[in-house]
Amino acid sequence: MIFEHEIPSGSKLYFGQSARIKRDIEYIASEALDNLGFEEIVTPLFSYHQHESFDDKKSLVRLNDEANHEVTLRADSTADVVRIVTKRLGRSTESNKWFYIQPTVTFPTSEQYQIGAEIIGGSFEQIANTTITLLSQIGANPIMQIANIRIPHILNENYGISLDILKSMDIEKIICLDLDWIEELVRLHKVEDLRDLTPFPTDIREELEKIKASAEAIDYPNMVISPLFYAKMRYYDSLTFRMFENNSLLAMGGIYKVDGISATGFALYTDECITNKMNKEDSVDE
Numbered sequence: 001m002i003f004e005h006e007i008p009s010g011s012k013l014y015f016g017q018s019a020r021i022k023r024d025i026e027y028i029a030s031e032a033l034d035n036l037g038f039e040e041i042v043t044p045l046f047s048y049h050q051h052e053s054f055d056d057k058k059s060l061v062r063l064n065d066e067a068n069h070e071v072t073l074r075a076d077s078t079a080d081v082v083r084i085v086t087k088r089l090g091r092s093t094e095s096n097k098w099f100y101i102q103p104t105v106t107f108p109t110s111e112q113y114q115i116g117a118e119i120i121g122g123s124f125e126q127i128a129n130t131t132i133t134l135l136s137q138i139g140a141n142p143i144m145q146i147a148n149i150r151i152p153h154i155l156n157e158n159y160g161i162s163l164d165i166l167k168s169m170d171i172e173k174i175i176c177l178d179l180d181w182i183e184e185l186v187r188l189h190k191v192e193d194l195r196d197l198t199p200f201p202t203d204i205r206e207e208l209e210k211i212k213a214s215a216e217a218i219d220y221p222n223m224v225i226s227p228l229f230y231a232k233m234r235y236y237d238s239l240t241f242r243m244f245e246n247n248s249l250l251a252m253g254g255i256y257k258v259d260g261i262s263a264t265g266f267a268l269y270t271d272e273c274i275t276n277k278m279n280k281e282d283s284v285d286e
Contacts, residue, residue, distance in 0.1 A: 008108075008109035009109060010108070010109045010110035010111065011109050011110075011111050012103075012111045012113065012271065014274075017278060017281070018274055018278060021274050021277045021278060021281075022113070022270060022274050024138075025115070025138050025270060025273055025274065025277070026101050026115065026270070028134075028137050028138050029099075029101065029115045029134055029137075029138070029268070030099075030101060032133065032134055032137050033099040033117055033130075033134070036097070036130060036133070037097050038095075038097040038098060038099040038117055039093070039095045039097065039098050039099070040098070040099055040100065040101075041081060041084070041085070041098045041099070041100050042100060042101075042102055043074065043077055043080045043081060043084060043100065043102065044074070044080070045073060045074050045105075046063070046065075046071045046072070046073065046074070047071065047072055047073075047074055047080055048069065048070075048071060048072075049079060049080065049083065050072040050073075050074065050075050050076060050079075050080075051072065052079060052234065052235075053075075053076045053078070053079045053233055053234055053235060054075065054076070054232075054233070054234060055232065055234055056232075058107060059075060059106040059107050060072040060073070060075055060106070060107060061073040061075070061105055061106065061107050061108075073105040074102070074103075074104055074105060075104050075105060075106050076104060076233065077100050077102065077104065077114060077116050077267070078116065078118060078233070078235065078256070078258070078265050078267070079235060079258045081098055081100060081116075081118045081265075082118060082120065082258040082259070082261055082263055083258060083259065085098055085118075085120065086120065086259075086261055087259075096119060096120040096121060096122070097117070097118075097119050097120075097122070098117065098118050098119075099115070099116065099117040099118075100114070100115070100116050100117075101113075101114075101115050101270075102114065112269065112270075112271060113269075113270035113271055114267045114268065114269060114270060115134075115267070115268040115270055116265060116266060116267040116268065117130060117265055117266055118263055118264070118265035119263060119264050119265065120261065120262075120263050121262055121263065122263060122264040122265075123264065124214050124238075124239045124241075124254065124255050124264060125214055125217045125218055126264065127253050127254075127264040127265060127266055128144070128214070128218050128220075128241055128253070128266075129218060129219075129220075130266070131241070131243060131251050131253055131266045131268070132144070132218075132220055134251075134268060135243060135250060135251060135268070135273075138273060138277070139277060139280065140243075140245055140250055140273065140276060140277075141222065141245065142222070142243040142244050142245035142250050142251070143222050143223070143224060143243070143244045143245070144218075144220055144222060144223045144224070144241055144242075144243055145223075145224050145225070145226050145229070145241060145242045145243075145244065146211055146214060146215055146223065146224075146225050146226070146239065146240075146241050147211070147225070147226045147227060147228075147229035147231070147239070147240050147241070147242075148207045148208070148210055148211050148227065148238060148239050148240070149229075149230060149231050149236050149237065149238065149239075149240055149254075150207045150210075150237070150238055151185075151204060151207050151208070151227050151228065152166040152167075152228060152229075152230045154203050154204060154207065155204075155228075158203060159177075159179060161174070161177060163230070166228060166230050167230045167232075169228065169229075169230075171186060174186055174228070181199045181200050181201070181204075184199050184200070185200065185204065185227055185228070186228065188208075188225055188227050189224055189225060189226075190224060190225070191212070191215045191216070191223055191224075191225060193225070194208060194211065194212040194215070194225065197209065197212075207227075208227060210238070210239060211225055211227065211239065214239055229242075231252075231254065233256070235256040235257060235258055236254050236255070236256045237255065237256060237257055238254065238255040238256075239254055239255050240252070240253065240254030240255070241253055241254060241266075245276055246276060246279070248272045248275065248276055249269060249272060250268065250269060250272050250273055250276065251266055251267065251268040251269065252266065252267055252269075253265055253266025253267065254266075
């Protein structure tokens with residue numbers, strides 16, 4: 001029996017404190033991104049191309065249009081923003097920096113509000129610093145975890161390590177592999193650990209150098225590295241970052257390609273930021 005006041009599991013309801021904090025975060029974000037030169041975009045809730053972003057398509061909510069073509073609800077904003085800006089808007093805009101404030105929907109009934117930004121042709125340091133600035137303005141001081149998705153792919157392609165093992169971060173199985181440098185790779189955690197990369201083969205060392213260079217270029221003290229992290233979004237192809245505070249994932253971003261177009265972007269997870277802010281407010285009140 002479904003009561004008339006019930007809402008589906010995974011859907012969102014904001015009221016009182018949470019609604020106020022959501023409004024504040026979105027206002028601060030829109031002002032900050034506008035001041036940084038980003039244009040705002042709101043993409044359609046329905047999309048023909050969402051399946052190209054996900055390895056696991058089970059998360060997509062599927063429908064059909066009037067011509068019986070498959071349509072999905074927006075489960076990710078990044079790819080659609082790049083396609084719309086470069087292919088639909090085209091010459092009607094000169095901006096290469098865009099932001100959005102909108103929800104995504106995944107199967108069966110999960111909503112996730114996001115504040116995101118994409119820079120066509122942007123650098124990793126540029127988008128990472130933008131994320132740091134935004135989170136600072138909403139009162140968050142998270143840990144930044146830098147990774148490089150090329151490393152898991154190289155381990156799979158050149159050393160025969162299953163991507164399933166890497167995706168699950170099964171450390172025991174990884175360490176047991178017959179590679180004399182693999183345990184040292186697993187143990188890399190701090191930026192200082194990247195000072196001496198001579199134990200690693202050339203292909204791995206080159207990708208670790210990219211992490212090292214970016215970490216040194218970003219002025220942020222609260223930083224760790226995770227060379228084996230595998231980002232689930234299909235379009236990421238190089239450096240990525242995640243931002244954590246109190247074990248909550250507040251934001252994620254990195255370098256990617258959509259239809260051969262290089263870009264950088266991030267998504268700030270509004271719901272996690274709201275909870276984080278509420279916990280801080282409640283602790284002050286106590």
